[in-house]
Amino acid sequence: MLSDYISPGNRVELKATGKIWMDEDARTKHIYMSKVMDVTSDDRIEILMPFEKGKVVLLPVDGEYSLCFYSTRGLFQCYARIIDRYRSDNMYILVLDLISELQKLQRREYYRFSCALELKSRLCSKEELEAFERNRKYLVDADFxxxxxxxxxxxxxxxxxxxxxxxxEGSTIYCSYRLPGNANDKEYEMICTVLKVSELESRPGLYEHRIQYVYIDETSREDIIHFIFEEERKIRKKQT
Structure with missing residues (x-):
């Protein structure tokens, strides 16, 4: 069932497909961010109408879009058609019918983006790990x-x-870093497992670590994935 994968509150990206507007209309190529309000059946959802610069973007009825959902179970993609739009309690809602099967996007979630960021890390205490396992953020002293x-x-x-x-290898560590260009200067914190450690052949004394997020809030994960998408698009744009 669709509701097994997509839930109210999930973020969703919309990108127009086909000749909805004239090619020179910026809305045709623009990617909009919105939020799922309801899953009413296995092939119908309701989402918030996108807002940009404080204004509602009136996407057209019968317009077809590629959707990418940021679900707690991963990233999912499908195509959908807007069949209605209405206002409820000062919210503007779009009703969409899915016109393709929902597919999981493994590549996007685990696509690795090359960068150079400062990372702060330390070993995680037993008390901290137990707190995160109970979904309670608890750090003895994040900076110590x-x-x-x-x-x-x-x-x-x-x-x-x-x-x-x-x-x-196998140790549990606390990590934090900031993404460039983040207007809020947000620090992303997470608990990670060290998967593999190896000394660099070309630089003795330097060690490469591969780590996997164990506990990270979904908003932070979405922000990181969205950052990767945007940087990827900038690179593609420069290449073309």
Missing amino acids: GLQRSVVVDISGGGLRFVANFKYD
Whole structure:
């Protein structure tokens, strides 16, 4: 059932497909962000009408869109057609019928994007790990004993960093970093497992770590994936 994968509150990206407007109309190529309000059946959903610069974007009835859902179970994609739009309690709602099967997007979630970011990390205490397992964010002292290193690639599932120190494989660590261009200067915090550690052949004394997020809030994961999408688009735009 659709509701097994998509839930109210999930973020969703919309991109127009086909000749909805004239080619020179910026709305045709624009990607809009919205939120799922309701899953009314296995092939029908309701979402908030997109807002940009404080104004509602009136997407046309019968317009067809590619949708990408940021679900707690991963990223999912399908195509849908707007069949109605209405106002309820000062909210503008779009009603869409799915016109293709829902597919999971593995590539997007785990696509690794090369970058250079400062990473702060330290070993995680037993008390902290137990707190995160209970879905309670608890850090003894987030800044105590932090070591600095350099992230060389990130994804929605983990990252790779290089440091002049090394953790043991299998250890659990607290990590934090900031994404460039983030207007809120948000610090992304997560608990991770060290999957693999290896010394760089070309740089003795430097160690490459591959780590996987164990506990990360979904909003942070969505922000990271969205950052990767945007950077990927900028690169493609420069290449064309």
